[in-house]
Amino acid sequence: MTSTPDAGSAAAGPPGEPVWHRVHPVTPAVKGWKIIAVLLAILVQQVGPGLENWADLVEAVGWAPILGGFGLFVLAGFGYAAIAWRMTRYGVDAEAVYLKTGVLFRQHRTARLDRVQAIDVVQPILARLLGLAELRFEVAGGSDSSVRLAFLKEESAQRLRNELLALSAGIEFGTEDQPEAPVAPERELLTVPVDRLLLSLVRSVTIVVLTVGVAGAVVAIIVTRQISLAFSLLPMVLGAGGYLWQRFAGEFNFRVAQSPDGIRLRHGLLESRSQTVPPGRVQAVRLTQAWLWRRKDWWRVEMNVAGYGQAENQQTESVLLSVGERDDALLALWLVLPDLGVADPRALLDEALSGTGATDPRLLTSPRRARWLDPLSWRRTAVAATDRALLVRSGRFVRRLVVVPHERTQSLGLTQGPLQRRLGLATVVLHSTPGPVSPFVPHLDARAAGALLHEQADRARRARATAGPERWMRPVAP
Incomplete structure (x- = not known):
């Protein structure tokens, strides 16, 4: 029932154990370049403040010993990578998926297939040039819960991804009738044009803050006539530039497709990433609209998925739609929650996205006295409960709508600060898995908040009791 990604990489184990495989033999060369990059970074850091000392060292011993030492360090790094391979x-x-790693300290990890949250195929630029890919297997767990197989041949990684998704779904294969894992078809639904991505970054809050900062520095230079103040802009410019580049490179060519094995996301300029999030694995969804996006009615959709919350590229991995019109954003939401549990979902969502106050009777809003704690956004704060999910509306300058399926509510809490107690207010917190979405409803009437807490706990309990199986395509026993 398992594949052999690379010829000659399989090794039979004791009876009852899976067949063990190695990753691609080129892996040490691909990973070894990281050692050279680290070494060069250290050299640049050291050479900068002590350039004269380095010149004296070169003059004293010559280039040959220095280059020889550098070569030995590189060989040692590649040698260690080869031993690790x-x-x-x-x-x-x-x-389950099993992984054995470690040179000095051995590590044996097990990732249960019924706990799979997402499977990603990642190709850094060097691996892409060599036709290799890294397979990342995210499971529900704490920090560092993912299993990474780096690197495999690209076609082998795709084939193994199909097998893992089929096994996670409960599909039987490896028999005479079904010798291989079926490749699930997909239908592309959404794409983000490059010009829209660029324009959304130009209209972002980062550009506004950068513009204001540069303008303020220019005025200060003119007034004080001190050119040295321009150097104070460097950290801000580098930080903003790095953030914008990471957004552009990570969300380049963003595409969303639907498949029986889940939501498929593809994006990336230098590092190509293909994500597959199986059904029911999204814990919470957030739709946001920056103030400068309102004229275009653009929205950004992010999600919480167990395992992605601790990833180093959470800013990219947790994106369900980088930027799209309202219909695109709602389509992305409906991929996660096809049935909102109301007769007119579009009307409720439109009110939740851009409405103010309690024009819809299904919305529970903050009382007027909440303006003392939140003078700008209290009119926007509202919550609505449907048969399938809880909707939380907030934000005035940056509009937000958070949607949490009832069965994905991890736990609930109620907080009340001293000023809230004096005003008779309270905040309801919905605890979710780590990620960009933090669901909470601020400054509700204290009695209404208490009632919402108990009602949502009951809705979550009933929803979990009727939730589908973890292996979503395995027949449910009567």
Whole structure:
């Protein structure tokens, strides 16, 4: 029932254990370049403040010993990467993925297939040039809960991804009738044009803050006549530029497709990423609209998925739609929650996205006295409960709508600060998995907040009791 990604990489284990495989033999060369990058960064850091000392050292010993030492360091790094490759094994059976790693300290990790949250195929630029890919297997757990197989041949990584998704869904294969894992068809639904992505970044809050900062620095230079003040802009410019570049490169060519094995997301300029989020794995969704996006009615959609919250690229991995019109954003939401549980979902969502006050009777809003704690946004704060999810509206300059399916409510809490107690207000918090979405309803009437807490706990309990199986395509026993 398991595949052999690379010829000659399989090794039979004891009876009852899976067949063990190695990753691609080119992996040490691909990973070894990171050592050179780290070494060069250290050299640049050290050479900068002590350039004269380095010149004296070169003059004293010559270039040959220095280059020889550098070469030995590089060889040692590549040698260690080669030993780590020899010690790395992975295996797959019908229940879990297993990974053995470590040179000095051995590590054996097990990731249960019924806990799979997402499977990603990632191709850094060097791996893409060599036709390799990294397979990342995210499971529900704490920090560092993912299993990474780096690197495999691209076609092998795609084939193994299909097998893992089929096993996670409960599909049986490896028989005479079904020898291989079926490749699920997909239908592309959304794409983000490059010009829209660029224009959305130009209209972002980062550009506004950068513009105001540069303008203020220019005025200060003119008034004080001190050109040295221009150097104070460097950290801000580099930080803003790095953030904008990361957004552009990470969300380049963003595409969303629907498939029986889940939501498929593809994006990336230098590092190509193909994500598959199986059904029911999204814990919460947030739609946001910056103030400068309102004229275009653009929205950004982000999600909480267990395992993505601790990722180093959470800013990119947790994006369901980088930027799109309202219809695109609602389509992305409906991929996660096809049935909102109301007769007129579009009317309720439109009111939740751009409305103010309690024009819809289904919305519970903050009382007028909340203006003392939140004078700008209290009219926008509202919450609505449907048969399938809880909707939380907030934000005046940056509009936000958070949607949490009832069965994905992890736990609930009620907080009340001293000023809230004096005003008879309270905040309801919905605890979710780590990620960009933090659902909470601020400054509700204290009695209404208490009632909402108990009602939502009951809705979550009933929803979890009727939730589908973890292996979503396995027949449910009567």
